[in-house]
Amino acid sequence: MASFTNKLSSLFLIPAVILSFLCMAVPSIADLQRLEHAAKADGSLSLLVVGDWGRRGAYNQSKVAFQMGKIGEKLDIDFVISTGDNFYDDGLTGIDDPAFHESFTKIYTAPSLQKQWYHVLGNHDYRGDVEAQLSDYLTKLDNRWICLRSYIVNAEIVEFFFIDTTPFVKKYVTDPEDHVYDWSGVLPRKQYISNLLKDLDLALKQSSAKWKIVVGHHTIRSAGHHGDTQELVSHLLPILQINQVDLYINGHDHCLEHISSPDSPIQFLTSGGGSKAWKGDVNWWNPDQMKFYYDGQGFMSVQIKQTQLDIDFYDIFGNVLHNWTTSKHLHSTM
Numbered sequence: 001m002a003s004f005t006n007k008l009s010s011l012f013l014i015p016a017v018i019l020s021f022l023c024m025a026v027p028s029i030a031d032l033q034r035l036e037h038a039a040k041a042d043g044s045l046s047l048l049v050v051g052d053w054g055r056r057g058a059y060n061q062s063k064v065a066f067q068m069g070k071i072g073e074k075l076d077i078d079f080v081i082s083t084g085d086n087f088y089d090d091g092l093t094g095i096d097d098p099a100f101h102e103s104f105t106k107i108y109t110a111p112s113l114q115k116q117w118y119h120v121l122g123n124h125d126y127r128g129d130v131e132a133q134l135s136d137y138l139t140k141l142d143n144r145w146i147c148l149r150s151y152i153v154n155a156e157i158v159e160f161f162f163i164d165t166t167p168f169v170k171k172y173v174t175d176p177e178d179h180v181y182d183w184s185g186v187l188p189r190k191q192y193i194s195n196l197l198k199d200l201d202l203a204l205k206q207s208s209a210k211w212k213i214v215v216g217h218h219t220i221r222s223a224g225h226h227g228d229t230q231e232l233v234s235h236l237l238p239i240l241q242i243n244q245v246d247l248y249i250n251g252h253d254h255c256l257e258h259i260s261s262p263d264s265p266i267q268f269l270t271s272g273g274g275s276k277a278w279k280g281d282v283n284w285w286n287p288d289q290m291k292f293y294y295d296g297q298g299f300m301s302v303q304i305k306q307t308q309l310d311i312d313f314y315d316i317f318g319n320v321l322h323n324w325t326t327s328k329h330l331h332s333t334m
């Protein structure tokens with residue numbers, strides 16, 4: 001809680017953001033920290049999503065960043081979401097790792113990107129010093145930076161639920177190969193996962209937001225290199241479905257991808273094209289559900305209004321590769 005308080009004070013620099021503590025009436029509410037992000041005056045919100053990026057500008061990271069700046073300005077974005085794998089190959093070595101400056105601050109320099117960045121951790125981040133990425137010291141170095149393990153960003157018409165998915169994936173524990181993961185803070189693992197799922201379910205049930213979006217690093221559904229993440233299909237997906245989550249947004253597979261679901265309205269969106277892409281690495285998927293797959297670099301935008309939500313995917317030239325729109329009728333919240 002102490003470091004959260006420090007983070008709070010450094011955030012007063014950004015007037016749009018008001019952090020609030022767990023002030024919900026129900027005492028059993030989740031440990032999920034709640035942040036408030038004011039929407040625009042008309043209640044709408046727009047943002048960009050990028051994932052799998054930190055490579056000191058290499059593998060087109062700088063080109064993606066440049067286009068994000070242009071699209072960010074055009075859409076007048078409110079914030080940016082990072083789907084994790086923030087620093088390659090092995091996260092940050094500590095709070096003073098120069099990669100923070102070289103892969104983040106120095107890369108995303110456009111005026112439109114000087115907004116809050118909400119991050120989750122990816123598996124590569126877990127191979128470094130996790131506490132460093134969670135530290136409010138980074139927020140002091142660059143006041144855009146917000147990275148917590150699992151948390152909620154409430155923007156009135158939409159609530160974002162950021163979920164720490166790396167601990168779900170069993171093979172990182174049972175078969176870490178030559179990697180060392182920093183599991184401090186998430187042990188015992190099973191209890192960590194079950195608490196997180198319980199907290200998420202409760203927070204989703206208590207949400208009165210018109211739109212509900214869940215963000216994690218790992219895939220639930222993907223035709224890319226890693227494919228589905230079975231642990232998330234088994235344990236996370238049922239909670240998203242029962243609570244009528246609109247979108248699940250992830251990275252991990254280094255591509256841009258949109259898959260729909262045969263048995264619920266949820267859309268699976270992969271934005272993992274922030275730097276190195278995996279050309280040609282795609283598996284067959286039912287064409288009825290595979291709306292879009294791109295094996296190069298790029299990013300995604302989300303525009304949200306009371307009655308409409310728009311998704312667009314962009315390549316490194318700023319071309320729209322794919323778009324998707326859905327609407328909900330205007331009626332008062334339940």
Ligand SMILES: *[C@@H]1O[C@H](CO)[C@@H](O)[C@H](O)[C@H]1NC(C)=O
Nearest residue numbers: 058059060276277296297316
């Ligand atoms: C950068 O993007 C271009 C256009 O998509 C692609 O042809 C090229 O291979 C990419 N470079 C790298 C290093 O990925």
Ligand SMILES: *[C@@H]1O[C@H](CO)[C@@H](O)[C@H](O)[C@H]1NC(C)=O
Nearest residue numbers: 310312320321322323324325
């Ligand atoms: C969405 O894509 C369609 C073609 O697939 C295009 O006609 C339309 O203009 C696009 N809309 C936006 C807002 O980019």
